[in-house]
Amino acid sequence: MASARLRELFGLLPVGLLVTAGFTAVVLSRTEEVNDLSLTYGGFFLGLCVFAHFFIRIRLPQADPYLFPLAALLAAFGLVMIYRIDEELARLQAQWFVAGLVFFCATVLLLQDHRALERYRYTIAAASILLLFLPRVPGIGDQVNGAFLAIRLGPVQFQPAELAKIGIIVFLASYLGETRDVLVRGRVPRLSLKHFGPLLVVWGTAMLLLVFIRDLGSSLMFFGGFLALLYVATSRLSLVAAGAAMFAAGAVFFANTVGHVQDRISIWLDPLRPQVVEDEGYQIAQSMFAQADGGLFGTGFGRALLELPGGGRILPAADTDLIYALIANELGLFGAAAVVMIYLLFTARGFKVALLARDGFSKLLAAGLTAVFAMQVFVIVGGVTRVIPLTGVTLPFVSYGGSSIVANLVLLALLLIVSHDARRDPAESRGGLA
């Protein structure tokens, strides 16, 4: 099956094209001489991609050939946009990409069989929940826009939710894989607390996230991932509906009691009111203005208005939360739709991995990771385009941020491990930790 890897290598061609064209366009837009140093970022990035390809070729030869090129394409998009915003930031992002690849390789090397994770599921769950609440710990917690999403250790800022999402999916996949028989067959009144307990814990965690982290976005992401898994595990829409209703009830309750959530929703409904447009509504208003400026084809790489004459940027958080708005501004509706399309293809390949997986845990793990990944895309792009209230979640592989790059490359590694495991010849299977 060398052809799968060959397809993967060919899949990297568009990445190379995008990086070359993107960097050239940005550099040209600056009306300065083409800087050799700036172009080396692109070359360096391509080198990393080829290295990753050979690593996959050796360790996971049967893995899905499209997932990595799609992720690389997204990362290339992100790198070009970040380079366009700030050269120094692009250098850091490239460094993070190296770190992410280290984690990627480490995951693949250490975890020869993903089923080993099942043994540690409660530890993983506890660690993940702990991670989620770390930003509330005084001293290291960091409040941004009223939400507690990051921790700060010295100069390093870290968003624990990025890693926690993987841990929670691992736990849920393992847990639901075991109890799904009971949940599928049992009649609702006869299901005991023993079966429902952990589900209530998940619901409670999502609610606590709303209150303590004060972030509707990550709550929605986690709970959406959970409901998706519940549905895959049980095929019972009634359970999903009950869960969704519980989340909605909780969200509505907190929307009416917690000021922060309430504000977010009223801004979402009408961000252009004069009272808020320069204040709390500034981000989403600027996001819409940037998209309006882009039109069908956009202004071109590096040509959108970003820097203000007096310093600062007109589009806040352009490198992280609002990077999609900048993409829509510079590449237009077509470019933005292309990015969404790449995410949809990634999601399709992720679910394909789940379809091909041979056991329940593998299926649930792949489906859950894919679902939470897609949910994250929906939460942030939906926030930026005002489908839902805007919250601070990164755009996977594209946004600037170490934790985001590292976590999503680990997520990719897990998907590839499951994929390799599903496609290889059963005769040569061997399990366990390396």
Added chain:
Amino acid sequence: MNRPIVHLFGLFTLLFALLVGFTSRWSVFEAESLEDETANRRPLLEEQRIPRGLIHARNGTVVASNQQLGSRQTRRFVRRYPTGSLFSHAIGYSFIDRGRAGIERSRNDILSGSANELTSLIDELSSAEEGDSLRTTLDPKVQRAALEGLGGRRGSVVAVEPDSGRIRAMVSLPDFDPNAVRERFNQLNADEGSPLFNRATQARYPPGSTFKVVTAAAALDSGRHGPQTTVSGKNNKPISAVPLQNFGGQDFGQVTLTEALTKSINTAWAEVGADLGDSTMLRYMRRFGFGAEPPIDYPSSQLAASGIFEENELLDEDDPIDIGRVAIGQERLQVTPLQMAMVAATVANDGVLMQPVFGERAISPEGRVTERIRPERVRRVIDRSAARDLTGMMSRVVEEGSGTAAQLRGVRVAGKTGTAERGAGVNQAWFIAFAPVERPRIALAVTVERAQGTGGEVAAPIARRVLEVVLDAQGRGSSGPAASGGF
């Protein structure tokens, strides 16, 4: 478990389609209304990124140019005005943080390059955008002469070509240096002399006897009077049941209309106005442009209408008006210098009012003329013979009446003085004029606030100075103070 996974993928496909749908909503379907949002500063900032078109004076002198600041991403252009305060009010200014005024505002479409809708699609593809240049009708020589004539006194001069409406000079003092507007805006705004206020277009002054030209136009054109019709110039004649005095309490007997204008006899003209009545007088006023903002390429916010005002409300036929006193420029009549220049220009142009205009043509960065601004006729105000008669009467004012200080050697000048008392010994001094009488090339209005003398003494010499420069003629006698005083 495979079916729910497929369903799930279907759900995410729908959700992602929703994302694309909303992106197209903002980037395409509602883009235009978003760009019009007041909170959206992008259009303003974008404009700053392209060089604005230059503004040229009539002789090609650059009066507004650009200074490039920053580089690369932050490259932007800031307006510079090489001629400083020379054209401050006419040209105005354009700064992101201070907004726009004057021609910079009224001709923004040309200067910002947004006038030509057809090219906007091409512009979107190429980033090399630039506004069109504007050639104006303003004449630095004439402008300077007017400024020197006023000599720092508060007041205004407006000079216009009668047959085209082209404005050759517009001075308002105190003025300001547009280059200083960015840093000193609040200071300028609070200044006691109101330097940002364009007296030529915004200040409403009592016109004094210059308004008798309007009354005379109505009298001649309506056919009720001729230049030789006799009227009574008796002092203390009751007008609206209240006795009216002539200037200096002088008593005249029966005089011709021509004499009445030459000597600026109040009681005679008040009677003429009262005879014509409210509706005839107001009709002719409206024809001259009173009662509405002048149709000039200048921002509406910097224009004032002339007319009879009661606490900023324009009055008309239905309101009780002492039309006899309006006819001699008293009552609650208030006029702008621009309006009075339009009156003089109309008489000079055989009775046809032309649209006053600053713009002459727009030129693309490649040097192609993209728009020619042609003279526009507003209306015929009085017929040709009435205009000729009135011209004859007004030339007598300069030859032997109150306006002798405006005489030029070898060129006949027609004019009318005005002196509105604003307190003990303090007058609003006026002079409106045009020349040469045979084929007028320039018409103007001059006014000086809080003048110590009469219009003939204070304003007429300023007019002469401007006429000298325009017509390249010399004043009769020395350039010293006028020998004969006037009204």
